[in-house]
Amino acid sequence: MAEKVLMKGNEAIAEAAIRAGCRHYFGYPITPQTELAAYMAKRMPKINGVFLQAESEIAAINMVYGVSGTGKRVMTSSSSPGISLKQEGISYIAGSDLPCLIVNVQRGGPGLGGIQPSQSDYFQATKGGGHGDYHLIVLTPDSVQEMADLTALAFDLSDKYRVPAMLLADGTLGQMMEPVALPEEHVNRVEKPWAVTGTEGKRKHNIINSLYLVPEQLEEKNLERYRRYKAIEENEARFESYMMDDAEYCIVAFGIAARVSKNAVVALRKEGIKAGLIRPITIWPFPKKVIAEAAEKVKAFVSVELSMGQMIEDVKLAEDCKKPVVLCNRVGGMIPTPDQVIETVKKIAGGNA
Amino acid sequence: MTTQILIAGFGGQGVLFAGKVLSYKALMEGKELSWLPSYGPEMRGGTANCSVIVSDDPVGSPIVSKPDVLIAMNLPSLDKYEDAVNPGGIILVESTLIERKVKRSDVNVFYVPATRLANEMGAPTLANMVMVGKLIAECDALTHDNLEDALHKVVSAKHADLFEINLKAINTGYNYKA
Known part of the structure; x- marks a missing residue:
């Protein structure tokens, strides 16, 4: 390397x-x-x-x-x-x-x-x-x-x-x-x-265009x-699974939110709460299959985002309303802390952890 | 082991550069690390801080909210972050500029007159390196071994003439006893 x-x-x-x-x-x-x-x-x-x-x-x-x-x-x-x-x-x-x-x-x-x-x-x-x-x-x-x-x-x-x-x-x-x-x-x-790139008179010229006035042609495009x-x-859907094997609570987060969430997963595991993380590496295509599979096993999902809740819609579509999906977020340039994620998971876990 | 370091001071005190030296030291020691600056409309005289995490394991969040080690280069930084330091942690206080004492009794505190020491060396801008030296001396996360190698990575060829004085400033801090 x-x-x-x-x-x-x-x-x-x-x-x-x-x-x-x-x-x-x-x-x-x-x-x-x-x-x-x-x-x-x-x-x-x-x-x-x-x-x-x-x-x-x-x-x-x-x-x-x-x-x-x-x-x-x-x-x-x-x-x-x-x-x-x-x-x-x-x-x-x-x-x-x-x-x-x-x-x-x-x-x-x-x-x-x-x-x-x-x-x-x-x-x-x-x-x-x-x-x-x-x-x-x-x-x-x-x-x-x-x-x-x-x-x-x-x-x-x-x-x-x-x-x-x-x-x-x-x-x-x-x-x-x-x-x-x-x-x-x-x-x-x-x-x-x-x-x-120039035809040099040897081939028909290429046309790069996004205009198709004939609707049949545009439909076919x-x-x-x-x-x-x-x-x-x-x-091409890509993701990372982190401590998901026996997870009961599945955090879904990407980018910096996933980094914060990993800290939370480690801390929750130390307290005996079986948390795991699915980190989408592509968000289009969204890794629907792994979320759907997780929905069969986990008790709930937590979508950790630096937004008012945008990816959570894709999580819900992927898990098909089988389990609750809770949002954990900060916005405006703020970043959720591991403690905020931990508290969110604990709240869902209630006395069942 | 994971050590979370927060360096805070005025813009222009070399807070980010101090973090870089520590980061390269960690890299040369084969450790995992992250370096995250406060960024934005900061300028010389404004506030600046820098989160450095040194770990044996991959670093999770690069944001330091509960530091194990705080380097406070000015009073506003000490006021802001003193309470955030983990119990048992370390606070390094730049005691030329900060006149008050640390209020907490559950942390290890070292008062280093870094600005005065740097001035005495004829290098008034290197108070940051004096503090880096003291951190290396007092914190288990990093060692003094092969310090030159790390410093060569940070002091660019263009500024090679400043290498020795930077090294001297670090060693002054490393050897400083109150």
């Missing part, structure tokens, strides 16, 4: 993207993801890459759209308000079946909100965000190591399915440093016969895209 170095989560994403063959970055600064753009500004010129600070987030995502059409690996990054600005472009990229990576290092909202960590863009990331029937592949790291590893995976999955990928992190993960073994240089070269979404749902 590579030697471990200390890096901020934001920097680890940037370096991992470069190692995954990304040579085109377009963005606009915003706290708490700025280190990512700063890293790219420093590194890209040295490796014949492109770093461009666009005039706005909207411009940046449309530059991503353009480069993606040529088949090159390309990314942008921002934080919540900036990601809202990008939604039109994201919808166009999805509607044109192009791969790219969009990083959202979330902060509290709505509106300009604050600059402290949040997970309140869950709906936006998983249920649309822009207009039309589309999905992003959404990966949720919970460590600096995963900031790097999932960046590489996001590029690969995006290329494979021609679906834009989003890395959904938060301010804590972006700002914190941990030891990270950076992934090896890898370029998973998927053939991209659709790319607009949507149906074809959903066949790919189905394959993604079947093959």
Whole structure:
């Protein structure tokens, strides 16, 4: 394994993207993801890459759209308000079946909100965000190591399915440093016969477009895209199970909330309360199957979130109302403490623990 | 063993840098660790703090709310975090700037006039490194062994001329007895 170095989560994403063959970055600064753009500004010129600070987030995502059409690996990054600005472009990229990576290092909202960590863009990331029937592949790291590893995976999955990928992190993960073994240089070269690279007069030209005025054609486009979404749902749902073997209380949490929840699980186990954690690593596709299986065994679920309760809806859909699902949350840049999670589980457990 | 360290002070006192030195020391010792800064509209003269967790096991939440070790670099930091320290924990007080004593009797307290010691060395900005040295001396989580290796990781090549004075400041704190 590579030697471990200390890096901020934001920097680890940037370096991992470069190692995954990304040579085109377009963005606009915003706290708490700025280190990512700063890293790219420093590194890209040295490796014949492109770093461009666009005039706005909207411009940046449309530059991503353009480069993606040529088949090159390309990314942008921002934080919540900036990601809202990008939604039109994201919808166009999805509607044109192009791969790219969009990083959202979330902060509290709505509106300009604050600059402290949040997970309140869950709906936006998983249920649309822009207009039309589309999905992003959404990966949720919970460590600096995963900031790097999932960046590489996001590029690969995006290329494979021609679906834009989003890395959904938060301010804590972006700002914190941990030891990270950076992934090896890898370029998973998927053939991209659709790319607009010049025909040299030898073939019919490719067209990248999301406009289909003939409804039959647009319907077929949507149906074809959903066949790919189905394959993604079947093959790419990822999660981590932590102490779930004999668990009676199942915490569901991703990202920084999962880190807090792990502490809570350890503490609850010490007190004889059988708690476990299912940590979604992809939230689209949501790991429905493992939640449904857990519903057969556990007494209740606790959804720990830095939002007013967004993922909890997917937990309820997945467990099909078989067991109670309780929300444990903080919002606005606040983070639940392990004690808050412990108290929530104990309250449900009541005298039955 | 898991040790949760909170370093708090004014922006500009090198609170985050002190955390980095401890983090690299932990990394070189093969420990698990996390480093989390307070971030935001902070600037020189504002408040800054930094959570460092050093552990033999993977680190869960990187947020330190109940520190085992508190380094208080100014009075507001001591006022804010004194009560949060775990019983049996350690409080390192920067005693050039903080005139009051720690009120609690269930923690181990060390008063270090780090700013004065740094001034005497001709390096007034290195009070943070003096405190790092004292922490290494008093806290079991980290050792003094191969300190230079960790420091080389943090003091960039561009500032190589500052390596020796940083090392000296750490050792001054390490050897300081009240």
